[in-house]
Amino acid sequence: MSGGNNKHYRDATRLVTGGRRPEWTQRIVNPPVWRASTILYDNVAQLRDSATRDTHHRLFYGRKGTPTQWALAEALTDLEPGAEATFLYPSGVAAISAALLAVLSPGDELLLPDSVYDPTRGFATGFLKRFGITTRFYDPTVGAGIADLISDTTRAIFMESPGSLTFEVQDIPAIVAVAKEHGLVTLLDNTWATPLLFPAIEKGIDLTILACTKYVVGHSDVMMGSVTATPELWQTLRSTSFALGQTVSPDDAWLGSRGLRTMGVRLAQHGKSALTIAQWLQSRPEVARVLHPALDTCPGSDIFHRDFKGASGLFGFVFNGGDEESRAAFIDALDLFGIGYSWGGFESLATPVDPQRIRTATRWEAEGPAVRLQIGLEDTDDLIADLEQALACIRTRP
Numbered sequence: 001m002s003g004g005n006n007k008h009y010r011d012a013t014r015l016v017t018g019g020r021r022p023e024w025t026q027r028i029v030n031p032p033v034w035r036a037s038t039i040l041y042d043n044v045a046q047l048r049d050s051a052t053r054d055t056h057h058r059l060f061y062g063r064k065g066t067p068t069q070w071a072l073a074e075a076l077t078d079l080e081p082g083a084e085a086t087f088l089y090p091s092g093v094a095a096i097s098a099a100l101l102a103v104l105s106p107g108d109e110l111l112l113p114d115s116v117y118d119p120t121r122g123f124a125t126g127f128l129k130r131f132g133i134t135t136r137f138y139d140p141t142v143g144a145g146i147a148d149l150i151s152d153t154t155r156a157i158f159m160e161s162p163g164s165l166t167f168e169v170q171d172i173p174a175i176v177a178v179a180k181e182h183g184l185v186t187l188l189d190n191t192w193a194t195p196l197l198f199p200a201i202e203k204g205i206d207l208t209i210l211a212c213t214k215y216v217v218g219h220s221d222v223m224m225g226s227v228t229a230t231p232e233l234w235q236t237l238r239s240t241s242f243a244l245g246q247t248v249s250p251d252d253a254w255l256g257s258r259g260l261r262t263m264g265v266r267l268a269q270h271g272k273s274a275l276t277i278a279q280w281l282q283s284r285p286e287v288a289r290v291l292h293p294a295l296d297t298c299p300g301s302d303i304f305h306r307d308f309k310g311a312s313g314l315f316g317f318v319f320n321g322g323d324e325e326s327r328a329a330f331i332d333a334l335d336l337f338g339i340g341y342s343w344g345g346f347e348s349l350a351t352p353v354d355p356q357r358i359r360t361a362t363r364w365e366a367e368g369p370a371v372r373l374q375i376g377l378e379d380t381d382d383l384i385a386d387l388e389q390a391l392a393c394i395r396t397r398p
């Protein structure tokens with residue numbers, strides 16, 4: 001197989017060939033599960049010698065990984081032209097915290113978008129604050145205006161586009177340009193788009209993060225995260241991750257690799273179905289606004305069409321009036337949509353969202369309560385019929 005040299009191929013081919021080095025697969029198609037804590041040496045001299053050598057892609061001790069984890073990490077790196085390496089973490093949140101700890105030190109300031117994933121906010125305002133790192137929240141639609149927020153202590157700009165819950169699209173190229181001018185590190189939570197829809201390193205991001213739990217795994221059965229780094233930052237990221245003892249089980253990595261091979265076709269279908277349903281919802285009188293980056297009712301949709309290769313399967317909508325109770329009645333009336341956290345699996349989900357409870361730098365104003373939908377791989381006509389009957393339920397409520 002490609003053996004780490006598939007950069008000239010297109011995305012779909014890279015998804016199939018990535019990480020399948022013969023020395024890692026032993027000619028088994030999907031890299032097998034290499035379980036290890038202890039690695040045995042022939043003699044003391046070899047053990048001592050091993051400790052002095054670079055452990056990247058060399059068996060040393062289970063915590064530093066085996067070919068099962070390296071294969072998935074390499075396949076993810078292969079999807080990011082210009083990237084040097086990827087490290088895996090036991091969750092998306094672990095990936096985010098490791099990436100931030102790799103680049104921040106006491107006294108530094110971090111810029112976070114107000115639409116950031118809430119646990120990222122919590123890590124910054126709780127944990128990082130305790131270690132003398134301050135956070136300034138910014139309007140996700142600020143674009144090049146981010147320059148006005150930079151101070152002497154600013155060290156890094158974090159982005160997430162589209163934003164969690166509210167889906168504002170950020171002008172990443174404009175923010176990256178300002179960051180480069182000021183010598184700041186840029187980080188992106190790219191979970192929604194994945195490198196298939198937004199190749200982050202190519203767009204100038206230094207550290208790009210995925211909650212692999214979502215589309216990479218794709219089957220709602222594994223927690224995992226990844227950070228992919230530039231040639232300048234990968235060793236800093238690696239030493240921080242090793243210092244924190246971050247490691248992923250080979251069984252989980254194997255499931256991640258298995259999921260990744262079909263991520264392209266899954267994502268294309270999620271995207272197509274979600275857009276169909278978003279457009280249908282937009283035509284409904286019960287719906288005030290659909291928060292889908294490809295629709296012009298979503299802030300930054302022009303930027304979305306300029307920068308992204310397509311949309312994935314997660315979006316939101318705002319009811320035209322109503323309250324907490326009518327929203328709950330709607331969600332409870334759905335048959336095909338599960339009620340639960342996370343997304344990116346093969347099944348549809350609906351969750352109530354309340355951005356106004358979280359924000360600190362901007363105000364979230366809406367015509368009614370909001371719902372987030374993850375569109376799975378079910379037939380869209382069935383999903384639309386389900387949404388229609390649930391909307392009918394709330395219309396006929398006493």
Ligand SMILES: *Cc1c(COP(=O)(O)O)cnc(C)c1O
Nearest residue numbers: 091092093117189191211213224
């Ligand atoms: C789910 C999610 C995460 C966290 O991933 P976990 O694997 O659940 O820790 C991070 N960022 C975004 C945008 C997410 O949706």
